[in-house]
Amino acid sequence: MSSLIQNPELRRSVLVTGGASGIGLASVHWFLDRGWNVVAADLNEQSGETLTSSVGSPANFRFIKTDVSQEDEIVAAVDCAVDSFGRLDCLVNNAGIGGAFGPVTEIETEDWDYTFEILVRGVFLGTKHGSRAMIRQGEGGSIVNTASVGGLRSGGAPQAYSAAKAAVIMFGQSSAAELATNRIRVNTVCPGVIATPLVGASAEQISDDLRGIQPWPDIGQPEDVAEVIGFLASDAARFITGAAIPVDGGLLAAGMRLDEAFGNNAGLRGLVGVNRGTTGGKSTVRRRIG
């Protein structure tokens, strides 16, 4: 049994990437509400400033501008948790963007690489340096990755995004098997459609789009995913590792007909480009050439 379980009063520390918006932001609040020390790491400094002023800069909170695809920046984010709070108990690898979309014949290679840099290399780098810190500490820990239902089945997201999220799920399983010996659990949440700025539509619009596609009558909220992330971080999940848990209102159960919900995928509508999400970076879209 880890000393964390023996000493539940110990104030734990978590690093949440993509912590300034959507699911990451809801997770930051989940942990702060329960007294954790929290480092929110995000590429978008403006969202980070908004977050910092909204939580009122308490002693148990730090924001650090981080690009998860850059190793030195991930190292700095992990160091921020360890230097500020003396420990790292949980890492939430959550930062994400929409990435490359369009017909496979036309996707720019640099847009494909960008998608994998953020969604896959970012999770690898987080796991590498987060687990190093946890191993040094010697008390175990929990790593939670945010993948997507798109990583479990096609028909719901662009190819690059789906392939990247499938890689996250498999990397999570492999690292769970490897890190269990260090009492580090690695789990993955697979959200369905969640009303966040990344989706960029109102709850009403999402509700209309998903009618007859998502069985559960309510629209997924970032807090619905944060609850599962928080559970996976906690000792209540102490025997769960290597899991990939859909949080999707039954989308997968009903066959995942998301392309239908969103009027077919962008590629089939002749659009090509890259979606840089809420990073502040410029997204592009053009008509296909061929």
Ligand SMILES: NC(=O)c1ccc[n+]([C@@H]2O[C@H](COP(=O)([O-])OP(=O)(O)OC[C@H]3O[C@@H](n4cnc5c(N)ncnc54)[C@H](O)[C@@H]3O)[C@@H](O)[C@H]2O)c1
């Ligand atoms: N919203 C959904 O429907 C949905 C569904 C499935 C999976 N997801 C996944 O959930 C995660 C969170 O997405 P969200 O919906 O909350 O989106 P969001 O856009 O609201 O938040 C994502 C955050 O990640 C940050 N980010 C992006 N690239 C980064 C980088 N290189 N380094 C550091 N931070 C970076 C953004 O600045 C933003 O603050 C993503 O991994 C996304 O793929 C979302």
